[in-house]
Amino acid sequence: MKPSTTWKKRLIAALLLSLSLVVLLSGCRKESAPSTSGEPTASSAVSGTDGASSPSPDAQSPSPEAHEVDTDPTSVTVLVNKQYALPDNYNPEDLVYPDVPFLFKEKIEKRMMRKEAAAALEKLFAAAKEDGIYLAGVSAYRSHATQTALFNRYVAKDGEEKAKTYSAVPGHSEHETGLAIDVSGSDGKFAAEPSFAGTPEAEWLAAHAADYGYIIRYPEGKDAITGYTYEPWHIRYVGEAIAKDIASKGSTLEEYYGAVPASSQQ
Numbered sequence: 001m002k003p004s005t006t007w008k009k010r011l012i013a014a015l016l017l018s019l020s021l022v023v024l025l026s027g028c029r030k031e032s033a034p035s036t037s038g039e040p041t042a043s044s045a046v047s048g049t050d051g052a053s054s055p056s057p058d059a060q061s062p063s064p065e066a067h068e069v070d071t072d073p074t075s076v077t078v079l080v081n082k083q084y085a086l087p088d089n090y091n092p093e094d095l096v097y098p099d100v101p102f103l104f105k106e107k108i109e110k111r112m113m114r115k116e117a118a119a120a121l122e123k124l125f126a127a128a129k130e131d132g133i134y135l136a137g138v139s140a141y142r143s144h145a146t147q148t149a150l151f152n153r154y155v156a157k158d159g160e161e162k163a164k165t166y167s168a169v170p171g172h173s174e175h176e177t178g179l180a181i182d183v184s185g186s187d188g189k190f191a192a193e194p195s196f197a198g199t200p201e202a203e204w205l206a207a208h209a210a211d212y213g214y215i216i217r218y219p220e221g222k223d224a225i226t227g228y229t230y231e232p233w234h235i236r237y238v239g240e241a242i243a244k245d246i247a248s249k250g251s252t253l254e255e256y257y258g259a260v261p262a263s264s265q266q
């Protein structure tokens, strides 16, 4: 490139920059009403001068293939779904009682969660309370034996095919990880029912759960991927980084691992 051309370009760039600065500065003053509509033009002119050198916004977003499916039952990011099961003999070793209200008073199995998930849940409930949202736990940990009894009861009632659409086969329930919990409002209304969707509690969870490392595990319209219909009350701890990644993309744990759709794997 000839030096004279470079100088001209630099001069134009400098002019555009100073022009846009004037527009932007005047935009700070309230009385210059039309400046709001003028700003996008000015900023696009500025970015146009160094367009080629600005990094692509996609450059840093990882591809789904970048994450190998986590099948370690002791990992907080383990994938458990209709295809990926926990080992038959798996029992979490760090179960505790999270210090949050539940719909029942007893200190029983379904009140327990793994330590890390429990600590995050306490923060989540406290933050909800500050926003005037009073949550309660409905059901958290479920042992393999309990899940087996529960599933068998559903099979006896509705038959295996139908039971599988709303209940997990033993070993395949996230509740067995100690990392998932069903949540409702403190009045217990619509607890673990489709009508929980759209309640202030459900909306709060959808908007804020990721800040505490939780995801809405079975989002609306993702049935074909997760294998479950929409469950706005079932939240799963995966840690803050992955939760925020999934929430910002409106995706699922299956999509994060590139294990999609669950129903066609293996």
Ligand SMILES: [Zn+2]
Pocket (backbone or CB within 6 Å): 175, 180, 181, 182, 233, 234, 235
């Ligand atoms: Zn659940």
